[in-house]
Amino acid sequence: MAVMKLITREKLRFIFVIIVLSLELILSCRAASDRCACSPEIEITLGASGEDIRELQRFLKGENLFFQEPTGIFDLPTMEAVKGFQKRNSLSVTGKVDLSTWRVLGQLMATTVSTTPPPGDLRVIIDTDYLTLTVLVDKQPFASFPVAIGKRETPTPVGDWKFSSKGQWSGGFGTRWLGLNVPFGIYGVHGTNKPWSIGRLESHGCIRMFNRDVEQLYRWVKVGTSVHIIGDPFMGRRRLVRGEKGSDIMFLQKRLKQLGLYDQNADGVFGYTTEQAVKKFQVQNSLSVTGQVGWKEYVIMGLLSEE
Numbered sequence: 001m002a003v004m005k006l007i008t009r010e011k012l013r014f015i016f017v018i019i020v021l022s023l024e025l026i027l028s029c030r031a032a033s034d035r036c037a038c039s040p041e042i043e044i045t046l047g048a049s050g051e052d053i054r055e056l057q058r059f060l061k062g063e064n065l066f067f068q069e070p071t072g073i074f075d076l077p078t079m080e081a082v083k084g085f086q087k088r089n090s091l092s093v094t095g096k097v098d099l100s101t102w103r104v105l106g107q108l109m110a111t112t113v114s115t116t117p118p119p120g121d122l123r124v125i126i127d128t129d130y131l132t133l134t135v136l137v138d139k140q141p142f143a144s145f146p147v148a149i150g151k152r153e154t155p156t157p158v159g160d161w162k163f164s165s166k167g168q169w170s171g172g173f174g175t176r177w178l179g180l181n182v183p184f185g186i187y188g189v190h191g192t193n194k195p196w197s198i199g200r201l202e203s204h205g206c207i208r209m210f211n212r213d214v215e216q217l218y219r220w221v222k223v224g225t226s227v228h229i230i231g232d233p234f235m236g237r238r239r240l241v242r243g244e245k246g247s248d249i250m251f252l253q254k255r256l257k258q259l260g261l262y263d264q265n266a267d268g269v270f271g272y273t274t275e276q277a278v279k280k281f282q283v284q285n286s287l288s289v290t291g292q293v294g295w296k297e298y299v300i301m302g303l304l305s306e307e
Contacts, residue, residue: 057070110213111145122225123225128232132147148202150201156231157233158233164180184245191208191215239293251303256278
């Protein structure tokens with residue numbers, strides 16, 4: 001009998017451990033999943049190359065530390081410019097763009113807003129045409145900030161969303177994260193350690209702000225705050241094929257629904273049902289039946305806002 005009790009206790013203990021480990025795994029996966037597709041800033045040293053280096057050189061040139069034409073190669077003159085930047089900002093003078101240097105870069109610029117929003121209905125408008133984020137209080141503009149948005153091949157999701165999570169980041173992503181409840185991917189508003197990217201189409205779809213600006217916004221908004229991202233969802237004019245995700249897919253699905261060709265929810269995921277609806281449209285309009293949306297489909301469906 002004592003042996004049976006011992007076995008039972010051991011079984012219960014084993015089950016308890018399994019449950020705890022499972023919960024830890026689920027929570028860690030959720031925490032890890034609350035990250036966008038943005039790549040972290042890594043340490044840059046002599047010999048590195050790429051568009052990021054070119055942008056860094058342009059920034060250093062604007063700071064009167066780099067005096068050559070940007071080449072996109074982290075060479076000796078670039079290293080000396082980085083040393084000058086580090087010395088100016090009381091950092092360890094290594095000539096490498098390390099974590100501490102990234103952090104200082106991220107804190108350099110900000111929009112000055114001296115007060116907190118008054119009580120009232122607070123909403124956020126992100127304009128992908130003018131690259132601005134505006135805070136409205138009772139439908140009146142209260143503060144506006146410059147932002148960076150997604151590249152044409154990885155567009156920012158146009159639509160009506162809400163902030164679904166808040167968090168503090170570290171390392172290469174800026175200092176704050178405000179997640180959006182976009183159903184077809186992980187998108188959010190976050191800071192950046194690349195101040196030169198603000199005002200441009202630079203991200204994988206997220207909205208970047210100067211770190212100090214996003215820290216201010218972080219204090220003002222709460223989970224559930226409405227976020228309206230306005231602009232042309234088809235700005236990238238990318239070819240839409242099965243497997244793609246995005247707000248352009250969502251608006252395509254809405255258009256197909258208006259045409260009576262699609263009866264599912266517009267979820268922004270180009271799956272089998274969407275592909276079949278596109279094929280039906282192509283048959284009706286004497287187009288090549290590919291199940292893909294190219295220029296002819298854009299035009300005939302009336303999806304383009306300018307042409």
